[in-house]
Amino acid sequence: MSHRERKLTPAEQKRKAAFEALCAQMARAGYRQKDFLIGILQANTLSFLIMLPFLALAAWIYSPFIAAGGSFFPGAQFFLLFLAIVGLLVVHECIHGLTWGLFAPRHFASISFGVIWKALTPYCTCSAPLRRWQYALGTAMPTLVLGAGLTMAAAALHQNWLFLLAEIMILGGGGDFLILLRLFRYRPSSPDVLCLDHPYECGFVAFEKAA
Numbered sequence: 001m002s003h004r005e006r007k008l009t010p011a012e013q014k015r016k017a018a019f020e021a022l023c024a025q026m027a028r029a030g031y032r033q034k035d036f037l038i039g040i041l042q043a044n045t046l047s048f049l050i051m052l053p054f055l056a057l058a059a060w061i062y063s064p065f066i067a068a069g070g071s072f073f074p075g076a077q078f079f080l081l082f083l084a085i086v087g088l089l090v091v092h093e094c095i096h097g098l099t100w101g102l103f104a105p106r107h108f109a110s111i112s113f114g115v116i117w118k119a120l121t122p123y124c125t126c127s128a129p130l131r132r133w134q135y136a137l138g139t140a141m142p143t144l145v146l147g148a149g150l151t152m153a154a155a156a157l158h159q160n161w162l163f164l165l166a167e168i169m170i171l172g173g174g175g176d177f178l179i180l181l182r183l184f185r186y187r188p189s190s191p192d193v194l195c196l197d198h199p200y201e202c203g204f205v206a207f208e209k210a211a
Contacts, residue, residue: 008200015112015199018127022196023205026129030210031194036182037203038175047174050181054143054170058151062163065155081161085168089122092142092172096124099138100197104128114200129194129207132183139180143173175202 008016023033097111104110110128115121126138150166153159183195183204192209 009114011112012114012200015125015127019196019199022127022129026194026207031207032210034186034206034208035198035203036179036186036206037198037201038178038182039202043175043178043202046178047171050177051171051174054147055167058147058163058166058170061151062155062166065158066160066163081165084165088146088165088169089172092146092169093122093124095142095145096138097126099141100124100126100128100130100134103130103134103138112199123202125199126197127199129196132193132195135195135197135204136180136183139176139183140173143170143176147173179203 027033093113097108097113101108101111104126105128110126111124112127113122113124116123130138147166147170150162150169154162154166179202186206188206188208190208190210194207196205196207198204
């Protein structure tokens with residue numbers, strides 16, 4: 001979602017100013033800037049399609065245990081299941097921050113969190129440019145930990161409700177995997193490339209060192 005379509009919070013405005021200053025600094029250092037942004041509506045629309053193979057893979061892995069796993073909605077625990085989903089969405093963003101923070105020069109001082117309330121979309125952003133593999137790992141890590149991890153836990157414990165959580169967490173990584181798709185399809189003209197997470201939109205900015 002563009003900043004032209006919603007009012008930025010004071011924290012987002014501060015990050016916007018720092019982002020623009022950093023972009024100018026990178027330009028002076030001889031880097032060319034390329035934007036790779038994805039609209040929130042586009043991300044929400046395409047999330048299911050891009051994650052469908054991963055949802056199917058998790059279902060295939062867990063399918064031998066469904067009969068023994070009990071109900072997907074265990075009675076009065078449905079509300080607890082809802083709370084678990086909300087909590088894991090927060091954990092999802094924290095995993096982004098933890099991974100990117102390990103690579104950022106200033107570590108966790110470079111990590112910020114926010115919510116696009118109009119779209120009910122929480123987000124985590126890193127203000128430091130990272131190497132492509134570092135940015136990619138931080139982008140994929142929540143789905144790997146929560147999606148794959150909960151699938152394995154559900155199979156080990158024979159718990160259908162854990163499997164349901166795993167599928168929801170995999171689906172919740174759709175926006176991240178759209179960004180990864182853009183990142184992997186990107187063919188820079190220079191081997192010296194840094195990726196900067198956008199401070200208030202879904203996507204990233206690539207900096208290529210000019211020849």
